[in-house]
Amino acid sequence: MSLVVAYIGLLLVGLVCFITHAALPFRIAKxxxxxxxxxxxxxxxxxSAQAARGPQLWLRMQHVLRSPAIAAIDDAAITRLWRTWRYxxxxxxxxxxxxxxxxxxxxxxx
Numbered sequence: 726m727s728l729v730v731a732y733i734g735l736l737l738v739g740l741v742c743f744i745t746h747a748a749l750p751f752r753i754a755k756x757x758x759x760x761x762x763x764x765x766x767x768x769x770x771x772x773s774a775q776a777a778r779g780p781q782l783w784l785r786m787q788h789v790l791r792s793p794a795i796a797a798i799d800d801a802a803i804t805r806l807w808r809t810w811r812y813x814x815x816x817x818x819x820x821x822x823x824x825x826x827x828x829x830x831x832x833x834x835x
Contacts, residue, residue, distance in 0.1 A: 732827050768782075790810060
C-alpha cells in the first residue's frame with residue numbers, strides 16, 4: 726500500500742510542479758508590468774505600431790525568462806519566482822520518471 730501512496734504522491738507533486746512552471750511566467754510578467762514598466766515595455770515593443778500580444782508576447786516572455794535579463798534586474802521577488810519557474814519543470818520530470826520507475830519496479834517484483 727505504501728508504494729501506491731508514494732506513486733500517487735510523486736504524480737501529484739509532478740503535476741503541481743508542471744502547473745507552477747506554467748503559471749509563474751504570468752506572475753513574473755505582472756511584477757515586471759507593475760514594478761519595472763520600462764523593462765516591460767522592451768518585452769512588448771515589437772518595433773511596429775502594435776505591441777506584442779498573445780502567442781508573440783508568450784514567445785518574447787519565454788525568451789526573456791531563458792536569458793540573463795531577469796537576474797540583471799536584481800529584484801529578490803522576481804528572482805525567487807524565476808528560480809522556482811526554472812527548476813519546477815526539472816523537479817516535475819524527476820517526480821514523473823521516479824513514478825514510472827516505481828511502477829516498473831512493482832510490475833517486475835510483485
